[in-house]
Amino acid sequence: MLDVCLLGTGGMMPLPKRYLTALMTRFNGSALLIDCGEGTQVTIREKGWSMHDIDVICFTHYHGDHIGGLPGLLLSMANAERTEPVTLIGPKGLEKVYRALTVIAPGLPFEVKFCELSEKEECFEINGYHITAFRVLHNVVCYGYSISIARAGKFMPEKAEENAVPMRIWSRLQKGETVTYEGVTYTPDMILGEPRKGLKVTYCTDSRPTPSITEHAKDSDLLICEGMYGDPEKQDDAVKKKHMMMQEAAQIASEAGVSELWYTHYSPSLVNPGIYIKEMKNIFKKTIAAKDRRTVELRFEEE
């Protein structure tokens, strides 16, 4: 099961009832965050999730509304007695930005590891999260992220027997380990069926529509995508500022064949994002104008 919470849905500046865009997920006791604008720690508290367990923080880019809450969050994680390392992932320059911002958060009691992105696409495996960062199209270098949870094939005792796999190593193979036992090496596929459909969430803000988004969003259970404006009159603004219209996000969702689309990163000028939903559903039916702390528990398909 993958818990997904869109902590905030605001773009540019936090508003009294709309925090800045950030995504939090929980899987198998490990939490992951994408973006961390001013106030992210407050909305995590409002949600009632634990800051202590955040093992990975991914950044799309370093505009203030996507990273301004980092020093406060780290201080609160320290206050929650975290001592395990935290991994930060983000475009080149990450460590420099981190060092600058944490001038007001000295002496953190945990190690911080940096993964600086420079390729068009980069992948990471952390605590069962398969993280793919992919370059998108903003006015500074910016990345979207796909978070996937793999699901192994079903255990097949008849296959285990066929391959003469000793019963005492079955459970380790089922967990994905390769095991050498009495001089023979056994691999998980010797007892498992074909890998089954896993879970996938894709997150993209801030960007103009660009093929890498559609490509990486493909077959996601959930696409969380910028819908900065809904009013067609704002199209020129969106192009100029390298942001995305709701219409464009719905088009991407449709082409990528995702199961559901949530809008986020609304312009502060957009008081009620919901007013455009009827129109957007004509482009992509399963579209939702998300509000702060919208949550879903994604589960593996039933057999």
Add this chain to the structure above:
Amino acid sequence: MLDVCLLGTGGMMPLPKRYLTALMTRFNGSALLIDCGEGTQVTIREKGWSMHDIDVICFTHYHGDHIGGLPGLLLSMANAERTEPVTLIGPKGLEKVYRALTVIAPGLPFEVKFCELSEKEECFEINGYHITAFRVLHNVVCYGYSISIARAGKFMPEKAEENAVPMRIWSRLQKGETVTYEGVTYTPDMILGEPRKGLKVTYCTDSRPTPSITEHAKDSDLLICEGMYGDPEKQDDAVKKKHMMMQEAAQIASEAGVSELWYTHYSPSLVNPGIYIKEMKNIFKKTIAAKDRRTVELRFEEE
């Protein structure tokens, strides 16, 4: 009239219904801020005051809970089309901390001026605010602030006649100008009575009790002071972390003869600061356990 709003009352970390300690005042079209932790811009919006008019930001010190909201606030001021300079006042190192934090707020459309404090006491005159910064006692260099509004003496026509002051320069003298007219220099005191009682607000957090606070709080209309804990069992914690107990703040208010005391900078562990008020009123009667956005309009005394 001096408008005073205690935007937040939290210490250490912002909570869902308790923003970090920050004070905002408005006088004669000019706003002043003391401290700017994460979320300060949100609480200014909740209050409905304008960020555009903030001319001065004073910092007590550079722990995250007192300055983490600065880059976001400045970005929002830029977004509100401010172009006039902003003056920052704070302990030595201010410009360095500012440069670090604003790595995520590039290209601000207004000039930022820095007043770095190094003396035990320093004074500034800005837009009618008389600002006194005074060193207090925390685990890093930290300052309290007194904000005063002076009030000139009453206009006395009989004095103007006695001193043969030409009527056409009366209004300029009343505004406090010194005027040379037809070769003679005239000063405001030639037409005004003794200066009258002005307005004074003193703000202090984070600190142990120390004589400079009592001295500078003397005769304030309002003292806003840290009351981190109310439970006497927390006294050792307060001493160790160089914070102040409510009891100690009430004692200072009593000795300084202030008109009213508001507590702020509560520990996150303190769910209901109001439970200690009855006891504190025995030390200083006009004590208030302030909540976020507590506001007062201070007015000059009636004649």
